[in-house]
Structure formats: structure tokens, C-alpha cells
Amino acid sequence: MSLFISTAHAADGAPAGGGMEMIIMLAVFGLVFFFMIYRPQAKRVKEHKGLMSSLAKGDEVLTQGGIVGKIVKVSDEKDFIVVSISEGTEVTVQKGAINAVLPKGTMKSL
DSSP states (O other), rough: SSSSOOOOOOOSOOOOHHHHHHHHHHHHHHHHHHIIIIIIHHHHHHHHHHHHHHHTTTOEEEEETOOOEEEEEESSSSEEHHHHEETTEEEEGGGGGGGEEEOTHHHHHH
């Protein structure tokens, strides 16, 4: 029709690909999602729950905010703990805010 645009013609009725390839591709994407995203995240959540359940009085901890302190009080019915930062300074934080349990004597070495 036009000088610069060629006319498009339809295919001669050749099949456009089966549904089996699409199912295989979706299964591969599902496996990649499971092994690359879900499984490592579930492992981290499990480790963090184990860390939170093992918190005890006297443990030296690091919070997500970067505060290093010693646990003074653990409340089981509530999800809060009291952390002593220095003599006479105590902070109440949620158990979920604890990043790591530090080795004994870490606060003295800082």
C-alpha cells in the first residue's frame, strides 16, 4: 500500500506452539523462586526465632539500631526485654529487634 511500509500477511495456519512448553517454563520459574527466594528467607526466619527463644538474662546482645547491651529482664508473656546499656541506663526493646547475641565480655572490650 505504502512506499515505506510493507504489507503484513498472516501465517498459513501453522500451529502456534503447544501448552506443554508453557507448563514446563512455569515449573522451572517456580523451582527457581523456591530455591533462590523462599527457602533462604525461611531459613533466616527459623534461625531468628531460635535466637529470640534462647534469649536469657545476662546475655550481651546487639540490637538492629546498633545498641550493645546486657539483658536485665526477659518477659515471656510479652515480646519485650530490658537491656542495660551502661550503669543506670536501661532500654526496653522488642525481642524481634535483637540482631545477634554477642560473646561474653564484648561490652568490656568496647
